[in-house]
Structures are given as structure tokens and as C-alpha cells.
Amino acid sequence: MELKKIMMSLLFYLISAFGISMTIKAGIGVSSFNSLNVSLSNLTEIPIGTVTSLINLLFLVACFVVDNEKKLVKYILMLLATLSFGLVINVVYYSLFKSLVMTNYLSKLLLFIAGVCIAGFGTGQVVRLATITFPIEFFCQLVAERTHLSFSQLRYGVDISCVVLSLSISLVFTLPIVIREGTIMSLLLLSGVINWSKNKGIL
Numbered sequence: 001m002e003l004k005k006i007m008m009s010l011l012f013y014l015i016s017a018f019g020i021s022m023t024i025k026a027g028i029g030v031s032s033f034n035s036l037n038v039s040l041s042n043l044t045e046i047p048i049g050t051v052t053s054l055i056n057l058l059f060l061v062a063c064f065v066v067d068n069e070k071k072l073v074k075y076i077l078m079l080l081a082t083l084s085f086g087l088v089i090n091v092v093y094y095s096l097f098k099s100l101v102m103t104n105y106l107s108k109l110l111l112f113i114a115g116v117c118i119a120g121f122g123t124g125q126v127v128r129l130a131t132i133t134f135p136i137e138f139f140c141q142l143v144a145e146r147t148h149l150s151f152s153q154l155r156y157g158v159d160i161s162c163v164v165l166s167l168s169i170s171l172v173f174t175l176p177i178v179i180r181e182g183t184i185m186s187l188l189l190l191s192g193v194i195n196w197s198k199n200k201g202i203l
Contacts, residue, residue: 002131009131010081016122017049017085021092022115024048025100026108029182031190032159033136035166042175048093053086059135066142077132112182113189120190124197 023030030038037055041048060078064070102108126132133141140154163179170177 005129005131006077009077009126009129010084012122012125012129013081013132014084014088014122016119016126017088018092019115019117019119019122021049021089021097022118023112023182023186024089024093024115025097026102026112026115026182028105028108028112029180029184029186030178031183031186032162035178035183036162036169038178039166039169039175042178043169043173047090049086049089049091051086052089053082056082056085056135059139063135063139063142066139066146074133078135078138081132082135112185116186116189117193120193121197123190124194124200127194128198128200 020031020034024034024038029035034052037048037052040046040055041051044051046054057079060075060082063078064075102111123134126134136158137155140151140158143149143154144151163183167177167179169175170179
């Protein structure tokens with residue numbers, strides 16, 4: 001692996017985390033996967049970024065179990081990226097945005113859309129560079145190669161499971177419901193931004 005591609009992949013990985021932090025801060029709902037992270041954070045009072053890293057680490061372990069090749073360098077890079085991803089979310093959400101208070105819905109909406117675009121841009125570049133893989137996507141890819149299920153079916157299955165678990169946690173423990181209009185907007189907007197970004201040669 002080229003060192004430059006590795007460093008750029010890590011940078012875009014963290015840019016994606018920054019964008020996700022913005023969508024969470026907007027407070028109008030989050031993406032399917034992040035809805036579970038936010039709900040678990042509300043339940044356990046563990047920082048959102050830490051929960052995000054822990055869930056991704058579970059998928060990373062699952063990948064290692066399923067993977068027949070088990071390239072050590074690849075897993076070390078994914079581990080580093082996963083831990084850094086959660087750290088950036090914590091720093092941005094709890095420190096950088098700590099004093100940011102938005103009472104106007106339009107400002108929340110604009111922050112959310114900007115966050116989705118930034119996260120999608122970063123994710124698209126990570127996909128384009130094909131050096132570091134997101135654990136969930138890699139897990140779905142590995143399982144798809146070994147079953148009759150397609151990657152998209154498995155990925156949608158993960159998203160649906162996250163939404164169901166998030167709603168269940170919120171309803172059972174009387175916590176804020178984070179499945180809102182932002183979840184729908186993320187579903188409609190994020191894939192398009194990722195597809196646009198991955199076809200753009202940045203740096």
C-alpha cells in the first residue's frame with residue numbers, strides 16, 4: 001500500500017466523522033446506523049463517538065472471523081481508522097460544538113444537510129482510494145461472497161436492524177426518538193453524495 005493513499009484515506013475517514021458529528025448536533029434525526037449509536041449513548045451515557053467505535057469494532061471482529069485471507073495490515077489500518085473515527089466525533093460534538101446552540105429550525109436543517117454532504121464526500125473518497133474499508137461494508141461484502149444474499153440486501157438489513165433497535169431502546173426506556181426527518185433526508189441524500197464523490201479524483 002502506498003503511504004500517501006493510506007494517509008489520504010485516514011484524512012477522508014475523519015472528514016466523514018466530522019460530517020456525522022454535524023448531523024448529530026443538528027438534532028433533527030440521524031442516519032440509520034447512527035440512530036443506534038445515539039440511542040445507546042443516551043441509554044448508557046457513554047459518549048456517542050465511543051459507542052460508534054465499539055459497534056464498528058464488533059463488526060471488525062466479525063470480519064476477522066469470516067475473512068479467509070485475514071491481511072494483518074488491512075485490519076490494523078481499519079482498527080486505527082475506527083478508533084480515530086470515534087475520537088473525532090467525540091471531540092467535535094462534545095468540545096468543538098459544545099457551545100453551539102441552535103433554536104432556529106432552518107439553521108438546524110442547513111447544518112444537517114452540510115453534515116450529510118461532508119460525510120458523504122469523505123466516505124466517497126475513502127471508497128475511491130480503496131485502501132481502508134469501513135467495517136460494516138467490509139462485513140457485508142464478506143458475507144455476500146459466502147451466501148446467496150447480495151451486498152445491498154445485507155447493508156439494508158443492517159440499517160433496518162439499527163432503526164428497529166434504536167426505536168426499541170427509545171420506547172422501552174422513554175428516551176428521545178432519534179429516527180426523524182433527518183433519517184429520511186440522509187437516506188435520500190447520502191448515497192448520491194457518496195456516488196458523486198467516489199467518481200471525483202481529489203488530491
